[in-house]
Amino acid sequence: DAGVTQSPTHLIKTRGQQVTLRCSPISGHKSVSWYQQVLGQGPQFIFQYYEKEERGRGNFPDRFSARQFPNYSSELNVNALLLGDSALYLCASSYSRGRSTEQYFGPGTRLTVT
């Protein structure tokens, strides 16, 4: 069974541009979360979506947005990129909203903003 997949693997963008990152959860998982991990830091929670609805949002500006599709895949969009947006963007999927013991991360998309 395939794990969480993310695309692209690496991305280089210029300040002011927009970027879209994609995530496919494990089959059967209905919840997708997005995290930003700056080098040397732990992941920071950006969004969680469950059944296509936003269930949580971290302390990120409105330049960050996301959505979840009927097949539970998800996209993270970042507008007006800043140098500080350079990071590893991680997607994680989990089975349910309850006391789930399953959560799996994808390998991440490494975004470099120049």
Next chain:
Amino acid sequence: QKEVEQDPGPLSVPEGAIVSLNCTYSNSAFQYFMWYRQYSRKGPELLMYTYSSGNKEDGRFTAQVDKSSKYISLFIRDSQPSDSATYLCATTSFGGYQKVTFGTGTKLQVIP
């Protein structure tokens, strides 16, 4: 002050040693506690998931949560070189991994 504090290390131990990794947190509403392992250039891997205070054991790994002192620990017995990685503690007030707050991670090196 960060909501979750974790010593970044690095921590170097000889193979076979018992490793103790620790975090403190400030929000008493946190009730779900996780430990993740992250190898270089990979996504985190969930190791342990506990609810509220107490101990949980899984193979060579033991997680402890003391809510009274807001202290969480991960013990690794008989450490192996393959355990060399960054270990992240994490916590949330909500079930289902909502709004998870991570520590900065402790880099562990197990020397053969």
